Amino acid sequence: MKTSDLYKIPPGSTIGIMGGGQLGRMIAVAASQLGYKAVIYCESREEPAVQVCLDSIIADYEDQGYLEKFISMVDVVTFEFENIPAKAAEYLSSRILVRPSPEILFISQNRIYEKEFLNKNGIETAAWAELSKRNHPSEAIKKLGQNGVFKTARFGYDGKGQITFYGKADLDKAWGAVDHKLAIVEELIDFKCEISVLVARSCTGQTCCFDVVENQHKNHVLDITIAPAAIDKGTAERAVKIAEKVANSLSLVGLIAVEMFVLQGGRILVNEIAPRPHNSGHWTIDACHTNQFEQMVRAVCGLPLGKTQRHSNAVMRNLIGDDVENWKQIISEPENKLHLYGKKDIRSGRKMGHVTRLVPLTSQWNRKSISAATFFIG
Numbered sequence: 042m043k044t045s046d047l048y049k050i051p052p053g054s055t056i057g058i059m060g061g062g063q064l065g066r067m068i069a070v071a072a073s074q075l076g077y078k079a080v081i082y083c084e085s086r087e088e089p090a091v092q093v094c095l096d097s098i099i100a101d102y103e104d105q106g107y108l109e110k111f112i113s114m115v116d117v118v119t120f121e122f123e124n125i126p127a128k129a130a131e132y133l134s135s136r137i138l139v140r141p142s143p144e145i146l147f148i149s150q151n152r153i154y155e156k157e158f159l160n161k162n163g164i165e166t167a168a169w170a171e172l173s174k175r176n177h178p179s180e181a182i183k184k185l186g187q188n189g190v191f192k193t194a195r196f197g198y199d200g201k202g203q204i205t206f207y208g209k210a211d212l213d214k215a216w217g218a219v220d221h222k223l224a225i226v227e228e229l230i231d232f233k234c235e236i237s238v239l240v241a242r243s244c245t246g247q248t249c250c251f252d253v254v255e256n257q258h259k260n261h262v263l264d265i266t267i268a269p270a271a272i273d274k275g276t277a278e279r280a281v282k283i284a285e286k287v288a289n290s291l292s293l294v295g296l297i298a299v300e301m302f303v304l305q306g307g308r309i310l311v312n313e314i315a316p317r318p319h320n321s322g323h324w325t326i327d328a329c330h331t332n333q334f335e336q337m338v339r340a341v342c343g344l345p346l347g348k349t350q351r352h353s354n355a356v357m358r359n360l361i362g363d364d365v366e367n368w369k370q371i372i373s374e375p376e377n378k379l380h381l382y383g384k385k386d387i388r389s390g391r392k393m394g395h396v397t398r399l400v401p402l403t404s405q406w407n408r409k410s411i412s413a414a415t416f417f418i419g
């Protein structure tokens with residue numbers, strides 16, 4: 042326990058955020074509420090976080106000159122997405138405090154390292170196999186069966202680089218389409234539901250989870266998060282234990298999301314981990330005592346963690362692509378909490394914002410009734 046790290050980065054300091062997306066934007070807003078400043082490092086002035094920050098550096102992630110300039114402007118560095126080049130993360134951590142540590146970033150950047158790390162620590166995942174020059178589809182299929190999910194080892198998000206395959210011909214095609222780059226195949230899981238747990242871990246090793254939530258995906262992209270998940274107490278407790286084990290095994294200082302599958306009968310498999318705020322935690326902005334972004338800032342800056350208690354039940358729906366064109370109807374419903382990310386161009390599949398609906402803890406609620414109609418989305 043390093044209590045000397047407590048209050049190391051006090052309010053008034055500047056947090057450097059690698060990445061300029063909506064997560065960076067919401068981290069910067071939370072930081073400002075605690076009296077911190079934020080500087081963004083990203084590749085385009087059009088990115089959402091740039092609009093809300095003290096300053097920004099628009100440059101290639103590996104440009105050492107700009108990385109130096111960034112270091113001179115900030116007191117601690119964090120990241121809002123995993124795909125920061127390893128070289129940049131290593132360079133930064135040789136010069137300044139980086140939280141979470143680059144080693145955690147590297148594990149989460151590559152599905153092979155990620156699953157090896159989880160399995161090594163006794164955390165169950167879907168059965169998986171590597172596809173590589175040594176291990177061809179025919180070998181993988183021998184181990185896992187004819188049907189499964191193909192995933193590129195790196196740079197996958199929102200279902201990108203992912204294909205459900207039915208037979209070897211499909212799998213050959215999927216691997217060919219990415220030029221036989223390193224990939225994995227996983228058994229196709231027939232889950233009862235998908236859940237996630239967000240856990241923060243402070244510099245003193247204190248951990249604190251948010252309530253377990255249920256996530257519903259459309260085309261492999263998160264559509265709806267419901268808080269809390271409709272699972273029994275025992276399953277929820279096991280999910281929280283798994284998330285804490287992940288955070289402790291990584292010696293994390295920061296926040297991590299652990300995505301899981303719940304099978305019939307209650308068995309839990311971890312799907313993936315993301316060492317940063319997560320889309321399935323956006324509901325915490327409106328429904329919790331401390332939200333995921335503030336909690337991350339607290340952990341990264343060495344402040345004690347805040348209480349994560351849920352004061353309302355919540356349903357969060359993503360506004361993807363054209364959905365955002367319904368913003369007038371959404372905001373005209375006074376109970377809807379609308380969050381827009383300031384992205385200029387609407388593109389299919391692009392996360393443009395989200396909307397959260399709160400439900401008092403005491404009211405009887407029918408989860409299914411909070412549907413497309415409430416959010417004016419088809």
Ligand SMILES: Nc1ncnc2c1ncn2[C@@H]1O[C@H](COP(=O)(O)OP(=O)(O)O)[C@@H](O)[C@H]1O
Pocket residue numbers: 167190197198199200201203227228229230231235258261262300312313
């Ligand atoms: N092995 C699997 N079996 C069934 N569904 C899966 C499997 N892997 C992924 N999925 C579905 O695809 C979604 C996205 O996959 P994930 O591995 O989380 O990648 P991403 O990095 O794109 O979020 C999951 O949340 C789940 O709905």
Ligand SMILES: [Mg+2]
Pocket residue numbers: 199300313
């Ligand atoms: Mg995922």
